[in-house]
Amino acid sequence: MAKQAAGELWSNSDFIFTTRYGTPIEPRNFNRRFVDRSTRARVRQIRLHDTRHTCGSLLAALDVHPRVAMQILRHSKIAVTMEVYTHVPSEATRRALRKLGKHLGKQDPE
Structure with missing residues (x-):
């Protein structure tokens, strides 16, 4: 949708998050948006970088193969x-994660 709106x-780029014109977002602006959206969602404030640790830990808890987690987190080394x-x-x-999944509407596979 942003691509159509920007036109010519x-x-x-290969970036996931970009400006409205597809260019890289300046990191401080991205962090400000993250804080703003977290505040509006009324969730606990954490550093943006901590979301990577959360993702890695959740992938491990869900028994995702380490190589797949490595690709998702975009690491060059599995270590x-x-x-x-x-x-x-x-x-x-x-x-606790199973309980959370049930609370979020997911059925326990066990």
Whole structure:
């Protein structure tokens, strides 16, 4: 939709998040938008970078293969994924995630 609105001003890129013209977003602007949207959603404020750790931990808790998690997180080395971004959950954590999934409307596969 943004590409159509920008028309000839659109700049193609491989970026997921861009300006309205397809160009890279300045990092401080992205962080400000993240804080603004978190505030409007009434969720606890965390650093944008912490969302990567959350994603890595959730992927591990869901038993996603480490190589797949590495690709999702866009790491070039699996050691970074496994040692920095992935926190192996305890059984209590797994139970809590199942409860969360049920609360969010997902059925427990077990």
